Amino acid sequence: MTDHDGVCVLLPTMNEAETVARVVADFRDAGFENVLVIDGGSTDDTQSIARDSGARVVEQSGRGKGQAVREAVRDHVEAPYVLMADADATYDADDAAAMLDPLFDGEAEHVVGDRFADMRPGAMTRLNRVGNRLINLAFRAIHREDYGDILSGYRAFTRESFLRLHLTADGFGIETEMAVECVKNRVPVAVVPITYRERPGGSATNLHPVRDGGVIFLELYRKAKTNNPLFYFGSVGVASTAAGIAMASFVLYRYLAFGISHEVVAVGAVGATILGIQLLVFGFLADMIHTLHREQIARYEQAVGGGATGGSAAAGDGGEASRPDETPEAREPER
Template sequence: MSDHDDVCVLLPTMNEAETVARVVADFRDAGFENLLVIDGGSTDETRSIAREAGARVVEQSGRGKGQAVREAVRDHVRAPYVLMADADATYDASDAAAMLDPLLDGEADHVIGNRFADMRPGAMTRLNRIGNRLINLAFRAIHRESYRDILSGYRAFTRESFLRLHLTADGFGIETEMAVECVKNRVSVAVVPITYRERPGGSATNLHPVRDGGVIFLELYRKAKTNNPLFYFGSAGAAATATGLAMGAFVLYRYLAFGISHEIVAVGAVGATILGIQLLVFGVLADMIHSLHREQIARYERAAGDGSTGRSSADGGDDRAIGTEEVADAGRTTGGQDAGPDDVAGRDGRGG
């Protein structure tokens, strides 16, 4: 029997025939027997190679990594813990124990592997490295948490905590969305240093830096609507206000310098400025409502915790009362006559 029977290793794949067997073998050598490969419709031999290597293989019903992860955890994983990794051999199976430790010790419900802690030469291009840094900075600014590497594909989490997240991303935005949802739902997160290696020769990446980077930035901004409304509405309001003021300055300059009036531009400037101020005010109000909502939820949670403690104390009191009644009942003599406590003690002392 494996030491990790309560862990499912989840490997989303898409044309990973060059590396999937090596990844499956590495995790099996590390003591993991429950390996699930969920494939997004590979056109190479990924599925057959994964089966031969000893993994359970499922073909996802939709497309994209995000949809694959959601479908796998919801429909095909029954283990309480999930260890998710890419099947491109860039992650090290020897880091699995460190990834799982915070979960098994009860310190966190979601673990992110920090690739920047030990990134090997050639593992990430300069463009990707810059993009990753910018995205992490944006995440910290918008969502006010620092997870160091929110785009890491090496994750460990409890299945229960994953099902609490409201995830909709279908592509590579799934990692970003998971990080945002952890903040929103106050899921405890631990960050663990891991090794990140260069993709083996012959395997091609499915990531498109510009396209997928744009999707990730949009996902960060979209999720700010419910997690940081002041930033979401305030940034749009600031942009509209700045545009309106710039247009107004242009109209004023043209009128004062050349005597030329731009009525249409002036109307647009006033409209943009008013819209921007309204968005700023709405952002402030939405942020106040969001803060009150969080405080209310915290109150409910504290009340629920105090209620559980109170019930435990009450149950203990009832047990003690029941115990007292039993002692009193034991004090009654046989034959229907009641005996006092001293008589009971006396008979006990004489051995009955």
Template sequence: MSDFDDVCVLLPTMDEVETVARVVEDFREAGLDEILVIDGGSTDGTRAAASESGARVVEQSGRGKGQAVREAVRDHVDAPYVVMADADATYDAADVDAMLEPLLAGEADHVIGNRFADMRPGAMTRLNRIGNRLINAAFRAIHGERYRDILSGYRAFTRESFLRLHLTADGFGIETEMAVECVKNRDRVAVVPITYRERPGGSATNLHPIRDGGVIIIELYRKAKTNNPLFYFGSLGAVSTGFGAMLTAYVLYRWFVHGEAHQIVAIGAVGAAILGIQLLVFGVLADMILSLHREQVTRYERALAERPAAQSSDSPSTADAEETRGAVGDGGADGDDERGNDHSADTADDASGK
């Protein structure tokens, strides 16, 4: 019997025939028998290679990595723990012990593998490295957590915590969305160092740095609307106010220097400034509402946690009450017997008197 019978390895694939069999075999050698390959419609024999290497293969109903992960965990995984990795052989299956340790110890709900801890030469281009650093810095600034490598595809999480996440991304934005949702749900997140290797020769990447990087940045900013409304509306308000200030400066310059009046531009400047101030105020109010909501959720969770303890402390009193009721019942029975005996004696005296 494997030490990881309650763990499922999830490998989303798309034309990974060159590496998928190797990845499956590496995880099996690491002691994991339950390996699920969910394929996005490969045409190069990926599904056959994965099946021959011992993996359970499912073809996803939609398109994109994000949709594949959601569908797999929701419909095809029964194990309480899930390890998610890419099938391009860039991650080391031997790191799975370190990835699972915080979960199995009950110290975390979600584990992120930090690729920058041991990134091998050629594993990431300079452009991708800079983009990753910028995205991680933006995540830290917007969402207030330092997860070091939110774009890492090597994850481990409990199935229960995953199902609590509100995920909508279909493509490579799934990792970013998972990180944001973990912050929003206040899940316990652990970051562990892993090895990140160069893709083997003949294996092509499905990642487009500019396009997917733009999608990730947009996703980060969009999620700030509910997770950090002060940043979201405040930034929009600052831009609008700044634009209004620039227009105002232009109008004043033309008026004082050239004696020209730009009434329409002046109206636009006032409108932009007013809109910006309103957005700033709305951001402050939304942030206050979010803070109150989180306080209420914390109180509710604390009350739920304290309820079993209160019930267990009440149980002895209940037992005492039952014993007291039993004693009273016994006393009543004895009283009835005594009254019965007295009645019998009175009856006997009456009979003798007669």
């Protein structure tokens, strides 16, 4: 039995007839026999080609990449490790071993493939490159973690850690949501450099840069409510306060320069300023509560872990024989 026997290669597809055979063959040649293609109802020959290439093919019950990934891992994957990639031949199966190593070594439970480490010419348009950079900067600013390339579709993760994440995105926002949920649930994440290639001629992308980019930005901001409440409420508070100050400056200028009063604008300025200050205060309070909550959770987990270790040590002192699978570290009482 090899390490690959416990890995399921997951390929979400939608009209990928031009490339799916090549992708399935590459992963099988790399030693992965368990290749699962979950298809979103392709109108071309994607399903039959994937099946003929040796993949197990399932048609998803809903729509969108996010729903496909959730359904596949929940209902159709039994392997403890999942290696997720796109079926458009932009990712390299030769990077699979490096992607899985942090999982096998216990260093991480979720691995992100960094496309910017070796991006081949033509692999990404200038608009997409700028959009990706902005989204990654926003992620670092909002969620205070650096995962390199949160929009990468090349992922490796344990099935158990995936099921702990609260995922709701149906479309291309699934990668962003996975990154945010990893921060929220403190899932250990590793970033691995990978090669990212240009799509082969004849294959068309299902990505709409402007529309999907907007959805991703909104998802990042929406998730900040629970991960970084100071940013979530504070950003609106700053904007409201700035608008109130701008309106107040306009009213004051018009009154001093021309003797014209703008009562309605003045009332709006006061309201916007008060609202902004209240949101800022609420953001600070929410951030304090969030920090205290995380500290309490960390202490609870540490206490539970310490209690379990102490219990094992006590059992050993009571004369019971140690189990064969116990390590010396597990049998030794804490000092």
